[in-house]
Each structure stands twice: as C-alpha cells, then as structure tokens.
Amino acid sequence: MIPTRNDRITTSQTAVIIINFILGAGILTLPRISVEKAKTPDVWISVLIGGLLAMFTGIIIVKLSQRFPDKTFFEYSQEIAGEWVGRILSLLIICYFCLTSSLQVRSMAEVTTFYLLEKTPTWAIVMVFLWVALYLVVGGINCLARMLEIILPITVLFFLVVSLMSIKIFEIDHLRPVLGLGWKPVFDGIKPTALAYTGFEIMMILVVYMRQPNKAVKAVVVGISASLIFYLITVVMVIGAFSIDGVVTRTWPTIDLIRSFEITGLLFERFESLLLVLWIMQIFSTFTLAYYSAALGLAQLLKKNIEPFLFGLLPVIYIITMTPKEINGVFALGDFVGNASIFLFGILPLLLLIISRLKVGKHEAKSSS
Amino acid sequence: MESIAPFTDDYLSNLNLIRQEIGQNADVHIREFSFGQTAIRASIIFVDGLSDRDLIDNTILKTLMNDSVAVMVQENSSGDVSGSKEFFINHVLSIHEILECRDVYDLRTKVLTGFTALLIEGAANALLLNTVKVKTRNIDEPVSESLVRGPRVGFTETLSENTALLRRHGENGDLLFLKFQVGERAKKELIIAYMKEIANPALVEEVKNRITKIKIDHVPESGYVEQFIEDNYLSPFPQVQSTERPDRVISALLEGRVAILLDGTPFALIVPVTFSMLLQSPEDYYERWIPSTFIRLLRFFTAFASLLIPALYISFISFHQGLIPTELAISIIGTRQGVPFPALLEALIMEVSIEIMREAGLRLPKPIGPAIGIVGGLIIGQAAVQAGIVSPIMVIVVAVTAISSFAIPSYNLGISLRLIRFLVMFSAAMFGLYGVILFFLLLTSHLVKLKSFGVPYVTPAVPYRLSDWKDFMVRMPLMMMKRRPKMLHTKEPTRKG
Numbered sequence: 001m002i003p004t005r006n007d008r009i010t011t012s013q014t015a016v017i018i019i020n021f022i023l024g025a026g027i028l029t030l031p032r033i034s035v036e037k038a039k040t041p042d043v044w045i046s047v048l049i050g051g052l053l054a055m056f057t058g059i060i061i062v063k064l065s066q067r068f069p070d071k072t073f074f075e076y077s078q079e080i081a082g083e084w085v086g087r088i089l090s091l092l093i094i095c096y097f098c099l100t101s102s103l104q105v106r107s108m109a110e111v112t113t114f115y116l117l118e119k120t121p122t123w124a125i126v127m128v129f130l131w132v133a134l135y136l137v138v139g140g141i142n143c144l145a146r147m148l149e150i151i152l153p154i155t156v157l158f159f160l161v162v163s164l165m166s167i168k169i170f171e172i173d174h175l176r177p178v179l180g181l182g183w184k185p186v187f188d189g190i191k192p193t194a195l196a197y198t199g200f201e202i203m204m205i206l207v208v209y210m211r212q213p214n215k216a217v218k219a220v221v222v223g224i225s226a227s228l229i230f231y232l233i234t235v236v237m238v239i240g241a242f243s244i245d246g247v248v249t250r251t252w253p254t255i256d257l258i259r260s261f262e263i264t265g266l267l268f269e270r271f272e273s274l275l276l277v278l279w280i281m282q283i284f285s286t287f288t289l290a291y292y293s294a295a296l297g298l299a300q301l302l303k304k305n306i307e308p309f310l311f312g313l314l315p316v317i318y319i320i321t322m323t324p325k326e327i328n329g330v331f332a333l334g335d336f337v338g339n340a341s342i343f344l345f346g347i348l349p350l351l352l353l354i355i356s357r358l359k360v361g362k363h364e365a366k367s368s369s
Numbered sequence: 370m371e372s373i374a375p376f377t378d379d380y381l382s383n384l385n386l387i388r389q390e391i392g393q394n395a396d397v398h399i400r401e402f403s404f405g406q407t408a409i410r411a412s413i414i415f416v417d418g419l420s421d422r423d424l425i426d427n428t429i430l431k432t433l434m435n436d437s438v439a440v441m442v443q444e445n446s447s448g449d450v451s452g453s454k455e456f457f458i459n460h461v462l463s464i465h466e467i468l469e470c471r472d473v474y475d476l477r478t479k480v481l482t483g484f485t486a487l488l489i490e491g492a493a494n495a496l497l498l499n500t501v502k503v504k505t506r507n508i509d510e511p512v513s514e515s516l517v518r519g520p521r522v523g524f525t526e527t528l529s530e531n532t533a534l535l536r537r538h539g540e541n542g543d544l545l546f547l548k549f550q551v552g553e554r555a556k557k558e559l560i561i562a563y564m565k566e567i568a569n570p571a572l573v574e575e576v577k578n579r580i581t582k583i584k585i586d587h588v589p590e591s592g593y594v595e596q597f598i599e600d601n602y603l604s605p606f607p608q609v610q611s612t613e614r615p616d617r618v619i620s621a622l623l624e625g626r627v628a629i630l631l632d633g634t635p636f637a638l639i640v641p642v643t644f645s646m647l648l649q650s651p652e653d654y655y656e657r658w659i660p661s662t663f664i665r666l667l668r669f670f671t672a673f674a675s676l677l678i679p680a681l682y683i684s685f686i687s688f689h690q691g692l693i694p695t696e697l698a699i700s701i702i703g704t705r706q707g708v709p710f711p712a713l714l715e716a717l718i719m720e721v722s723i724e725i726m727r728e729a730g731l732r733l734p735k736p737i738g739p740a741i742g743i744v745g746g747l748i749i750g751q752a753a754v755q756a757g758i759v760s761p762i763m764v765i766v767v768a769v770t771a772i773s774s775f776a777i778p779s780y781n782l783g784i785s786l787r788l789i790r791f792l793v794m795f796s797a798a799m800f801g802l803y804g805v806i807l808f809f810l811l812l813t814s815h816l817v818k819l820k821s822f823g824v825p826y827v828t829p830a831v832p833y834r835l836s837d838w839k840d841f842m843v844r845m846p847l848m849m850m851k852r853r854p855k856m857l858h859t860k861e862p863t864r865k866g
Contacts, residue, residue, distance in 0.1 A: 009832075013833075112803050117801055132811045145831075146831045146832065150830060281810065
C-alpha cells in the first residue's frame with residue numbers, strides 16, 4: 001500500500017517544515033565551520049550568497065517535483081531516469097537521509113553529554129530520543145507538520161531573545177573592515193555556508209503532500225529566507241563577540257556565546273540551558289523529518305506500508321549514530337554527508353529537470369508528427 | 370426473547386395479562402372502577418410515585434366515574450364501548466398526551482416510566498395517558514464551575530428541564546434537539562443538540578453514529594457516554610468537554626459544536642473539544658477583553674507550571690546545580706542539609722501527600738473539608754520540614770504546583786496534568802533537563818496526534834490560522850470575532866451582526 005495522501009499540509013506548514021529541517025546542528029557550528037574555511041569576518045556575506053544559492057537550488061527541486069504532481073522523488077526518479085537508475089538514485093537519497101538523521105542525533109548526544117549530562121552514557125541519551133521520535137513519526141506527515149509548527153515559534157522567540165541579550169559583549173570592530181581581505185575568502189566560505197542550508201531537499205517529497213502545490217516555490221523562498229535571517233544573526237553575533245580567532249577555537253561557538261555573559265537579577269543568570277532546550281527541540285524536528293523521509297523512501301521504493309520501515313530503520317539509525325568514535329569522527333561524517341548533498345541536491349535535480357524536459361519535448365515532437 | 374401478547378377483546382383476560390406482567394410489583398397500582406352508575410367496567414394501572422396522583426384523582430377518575438360521562442358514553446356508542454375510544458380521546462380525557470397500545474409489553478414499558486394505562490371493558494386496546502410527574506430540584510448555581518460574573522444557572526438532573534434551559538437562551542429556530550435512547554437493559558433518553566444552520570452535517574452524523582454504537586446495559590451518567598464516544602481511550606487527556614452551564618453549551622452550539630444531554634445528570638457533553646477550550650472559562654467573554662486576555666495567559670502558564678515545576682526542581686537539584694544562580698544554589702543546598710532523601714523521593718513524598726489531602730478533602734463533609742485540607746497541609750508541611758524529611762523549598766515548590774493545578778478551569782484536565790506530572794518527575798530524575806525536554810516532546814507528540822471528532826486536539830495553535838487565534842491565548846474584543854472557528858468547518862462561517 002502506498003502511504004495515504006489524504007492528510008495534506010498547508011503552504012505555511014510546508015515553509016515551517018523547511019525552516020525546521022534547515023536549522024539543525026548548523027546553527028551551533030556554522031560560525032566555526034565558515035570562519036575556518038574563509039578566515040575573514042566577512043563570512044556573513046558568504047552566508048547571504050549561500051542562502052541565495054540554496055534558494056535557487058530549492059526552486060529547481062520544486063520545479064522538478066511540480067512536473068509530477070502526484071509523485072514523490074522516489075517515484076518520479078524512476079520515470080525520468082529509467083527504473084534501475086531511478087531506484088539507485090532513490091536508494092542514495094534514502095542513505096543520505098539516514099546519515100543526516102544519525103548525524104543530528106549524534107551531535108545532539110555530544111552536546112547533551114558535554115553540557116547537561118556528563119555521566120549518562122551516550123546510548124541511553126540516543127535511545128530515548130529515538131523512541132520519542134518513533135512515537136511521533138508513526139502519526140504521519142500531518143502530525144509531523146503540526147509538531148514542527150509548535151516547536152518553531154518557541155525556538156524562534158527564545159532564540160531571538162537570547163541572542164539579542166548577547167549584545168552586551170558585541171563589538172562591531174570584530175566585523176570590520178568589510179571586505180578588508182577582498183572577495184576571495186568570501187567565496188571560500190560559500191561552500192560550507194551553502195551546506196548549512198541543506199534541508200530544502202525535503203521538497204522532493206513534500207510537494208506531493210501540499211494542499212496547493214502551485215505555492216511550493218513561495219514556501220521554499222519563505223523557508224530559506226527565514227533560515228537565512230537566523231544564520232545571519234547567529235554568525236554576526238558570534239563573530240562580533242569572539243572575533244574570528246576566538247570562533248575557530250571553540251567547538252560549539254554559539255553555546256559558548258550564550259555562556260559568556262551573565263545577566264544578574266533574573267532567575268537564570270546563564271542562558272545556555274535555555275538555548276540547549278530549544279536546540280534539542282530543533283534537532284528533534286530535523287531528525288524526525290529525515291527519519292520519516294528515509295522510511296517513506298523505502299516504503300515507496302518497495303511499494304509497501306510505511307510502518308514496518310519506520311520500526312525497521314530505528315536500529316539502523318542507532319547503529320550509524322553510535323559508529324563514530326569521537327567528536328571529530330562526527331564532523332568527518334558531516335563533511336562526507338555535506339559533499340554528498342552537493343551532488344544529490346545541487347546537481348542531480350538540475351540534470352533530472354533537463355532530462356524530463358527533453359523527454360517531454362520528444363513526446364510532443366512524436367505526437368505532433 | 371419475550372413473546373409479545375396482544376390484547377384481546379376480553380376485558381378480564383386483558384387485566385389478568387397485565388397482572389401477570391407487572392402486577393406483582395409493590396409499586397404498581399391497579400384501580401378498578403365503573404363508569405358512573407353503568408356496569409361498564411374499567412381500570413387504571415399506574416406506578417406510585419412516578420405518576421401524578423393529583424392528576425389521576427382529580428382529572429381521570431373524577432371524569433370517568435362521573436354520571437354525565439357515563440350517559441354521554443352510552444348515548445354516543447349506544448352501549449358498544451369498543452368504538453368509544455375516539456370519543457374518550459377527543460371529548461372526555463383532558464390529558465395532553467394519549468397513546469394507544471396493543472400489547473402488554475408496550476404497556477409495561479410506558480407504565481413503568483410514569484404513564485397511566487386505562488383499560489376499558491369491551492375495548493381491545495388500552496389507552497396510555499401521560500401522567501408522568503417530573504420531580505425536579507431547584508435550579509442552582511453549578512458547583513463545579515462557579516463564576517464571579519455570569520448567569521447563576523446550572524443544569525439539573527431532569528432532561529426536559531435542561532432542554533428548556535437551552536431553549537430559554539433566546540428565540541432561535543435553529544436549535545435542534547434529536548432524541549436517542551441509550552442503554553440496552555435500562556433505557557435512558559439522550560438528546561443531541563445542535564444548530565441546524567451552523568453545525569457541520571458530517572460532524573452531526575459522526576456524533577449520531579457514535580451514540581448509536583453505545584452498547585451497554587445501563588448508562589448512569591454522561592461520563593459513560595463520554596468514554597464510549599471519545600476518540601482515544603488510551604490518552605490521558607479529556608477529549609469531550611463536560612459542563613453544567615447552559616450558557617457554555619449555548620455558546621459552543623453557536624460556534625458550530627454539538628452538545629449531548631443525558632437524562633438524570635446535570636453534566637452536558639460538548640464535542641469536538643480542543644486543548645485550549647479546556648483552559649477557557651465562559652467568564653473570559655463576560656469580562657472585558659484586556660483582563661480576560663491576561664487571565665487566559667495566566668492559565669496557560671499555570672498549566673505548564675502544574676506540569677513542570679517539580680520536574681524542573683528535581684533536574685536542577687540533582688543534575689544541573691551549575692545552571693541556577695550561584696547564590697540561589699547555595700541557599701537551596703543549605704536548606705537541603707540534613708534531608709536524607711534524593712530530590713525525587715523528597716518531591717514524591719510531598720506530592721503524594723498533597724494528592725492524598727486533596728482526595729480526602731473531597732470526601733469530608735463540606736464544612737470541614739477545606740479546613741482540614743489547609744490546616745493539614747500547613748501542619749504536615751511545617752512538621753515535615755522541621756523533622757528534616759523535606760526541605761522548605763520543596764514545600765514551596767509543591768504548594769505552587771498544587772495551586773497552579775487548581776487554577777485550571779477544567780477539572781478533568783487538572784487531574785490529567787497532575788497525573789502526568791508524576792511521569793515528568795520520573796523522567797527528570799533519570800535524565801535531568803534532557804528528560805524534561807524529551808518528555809515535553811513526547812507529550813506534544815501525543816497531543817499533536819490526538820483528535821476529537823476529527824478536529825486536531827492542538828487547534829487553534831496549529832495549523833496557523835490567524836482568524837482562529839483571535840480566541841486562543843488572547844481574547845480579542847468581541848466585535849473583532851466575526852467568524853466562527855474555522856476548524857469546525859461550519860455551514861455558516863460568519864457570525865451575524
């Protein structure tokens with residue numbers, strides 16, 4: 001049985017899903033990753049350009065999906081590229097979703113062990129997280145969308161409040177001079193920042209479930225722009241507080257930013273606990289989405305019901321999550337997944353779009369002759 | 370299966386049939402008499418206490434035993450009484466409802482609900498006269514939902530009285546009452562009320578469907594109905610709203626919801642229900658919008674507080690002392706010195722004892738109940754602190770939590786949140802703040818999956834619909850609430866005026 005499509009989602013829900021999927025682990029590491037590569041305070045320009053690039057790619061994916069209004073990527077890829085190539089591509093994307101979801105859980109577990117639960121074993125942290133996610137995901141895409149809609153406003157509100165409080169230690173000089181090193185380092189920073197926007201690829205699956213698929217482009221643009229604003233605030237605040245030398249030495253610069261100031265007189269003098277709470281919720285949403293997409297992909301590939309795949313994927317994700325030995329292994333895995341996503345979501349959709357256009361052109365030529 | 374015995378032409382055999390069927394009951398009275406001075410025999414059968422004796426004595430017996438009636442009967446039917454039934458119904462008996470019954474089974478069910486059966490010699494069928502005496506109590510202010518401002522009217526145990534209360538809300542031809550019977554062995558009347566121009570027909574159909582599917586011997590209270598028609602019986606959250614207030618029912622009906630009233634209970638049910646409805650009170654609309662909004666926000670806060678405060682305390686004390694301000698941490702640790710238990714056990718001792726006190730306060734007679742609760746709480750709290758079993762901060766935490774849970778307007782939601790609070794405490798004891806977040810996510814996942822009659826439980830929070838948000842956390846001025854809730858898919862989306 002093919003998963004039911006009766007429970008459709010609204011345009012705003014789609015945008016919310018995109019934002020949630022983009023804002024995963026990136027928000028904690030983006031300042032460091034981008035500065036490591038670019039070595040310039042101008043990375044915020046890279047963030048801007050990366051966002052525009054992501055938007056462009058997202059629109060391509062939407063255009064591709066809109067050509068097959070009642071199919072997800074896992075189904076229409078077979079139609080475009082032939083049965084076997086399509087299957088292999090789908091399988092690659094399923095693997096990608098599995099890897100990202102594992103990556104999200106693992107970085108969540110790392111941060112939680114580091115800041116909240118020093119003695120609790122990682123497997124315990126990961127396992128309860130996976131169970132809660134399974135409980136949600138069994139409810140289907142509509143429940144998922146509602147959940148994300150609840151999580152997002154909480155995250156946005158508190159994140160903005162917390163990061164605005166760090167204005168005390170913000171120094172504009174850390175960001176100046178603008179373009180002091182020229183454009184080259186800015187371009188160096190584009191790759192890591194653009195990767196932080198991966199998440200829009202969910203549109204390969206989502207367009208089918210939209211109540212108004214013709215508004216998918218709008219959802220992508222809104223979703224990526226909102227994430228762009230988030231990333232801009234984060235990068236500017238973190239670099240403004242620590243300067244680029246300070247950012248590179250910190251593993252999780254965003255948390256350290258919140259840790260580095262105290263506001264006396266409030267109930268909590270330190271706000272990193274609040275940030276961690278929000279961030280765990282954010283990871284939860286990213287994870288459940290990736291997890292659901294992977295299971296959906298398998299289900300549609302084998303034309304079966306989705307539930308057994310949801311249960312079956314859980315141990316697989318657990319094993320992948322526990323595979324990296326230490327934090328650098330996690331980051332290496334992250335790099336690998338990032339590079340894979342450039343091919344899978346940057347180049348592949350464009351190719352498929354061109355092929356499908358050509359095919360239609362051929363058909364039309366045939367039918368007209 | 371009962372064999373249906375139809376009445377024959379023979380008066381005496383009919384009477385015997387009735388005697389066999391219900392005559393052995395102590396409260397069933399059979400009174401035999403003759404029409405005036407004629408020899409035409411007749412008898413009435415009624416149940417003591419259910420039927421109105423005044424009506425039987427002064428209207429039925431007095432008329433029938435009067436000579437003039439006997440003369441009229443004889444003149445009219447020239448001795449043949451069998452054709453006189455129409456005459457009786459049309460000219461003699463001044464009773465507002467008269468039914469005919471052909472078999473003793475039918476007669477039994479009606480007589481046992483308060484009808485009086487009239488059996489006349491020579492007539493094949495018995496007449497059933499509606500002499501049901503409705504005993505009602507006075508209309509009081511609802512006990513479970515008292516308001517500072519609002520009508521002091523609550524439902525009673527009488528169905529007809531309750532429907533009348535609803536009718537009295539204003540002249541409205543839309544209001545429709547559909548009658549159903551529930552209970553297989555003891556049948557009870559149940560009424561589905563809705564506005565026929567507003568309510569979504571699919572919703573009404575669904576309610577009817579679920580009502581007719583109730584298969585149980587007896588339905589003593591609307592709580593039974595609630596448990597049969599709710600969507601998910603495994604959920605800790607109430608999925609049907611019960612209320613004693615007619616004004617609340619009426620405003621729900623005008624929004625496009627459906628109400629269910631059961632005979633014998635003052636609690637009406639409203640479906641579908643959403644989480645935010647359980648945190649609202651009719652008073653929100655009677656007061657001006659600014660204070661109402663403030664109170665609503667306060668209630669959302671109390672819901673969170675009653676759920677999370679002890680869990681947060683446990684996680685901060687046992688896992689993350691570093692995250693609270695140093696001075697506060699030192700003073701808390703100072704007060705906890707000498708307390709031999711871990712924070713979880715400390716919290717459990719206090720939470721469980723306050724739950725016991727609450728429960729005991731309910732059972733005690735009204736005048737001493739609250740006093741015992743408060744005094745007991747103070748004394749036990751004070752003594753427990755001095756004995757070093759719990760820390761004073763713990764007492765504060767537990768007290769704030771308890772008060773918060775009592776500030777929730779819906780009694781059954783308060784209970785569920787209290788119950789869930791214990792689960793959060795355990796997960797906080799296991800995983801600290803991380804456990805609290807995960808539990809919150811689990812709970813939200815559950816709420817997100819839950820539906821009440823097809824309406825997601827978390828609406829109007831999500832999906833985002835700005836027009837429904839006017840009546841969510843903020844209660845906008847009344848003149849701005851021109852639309853009915855969109856989630857109900859009503860026939861008429863806008864309110865009049």
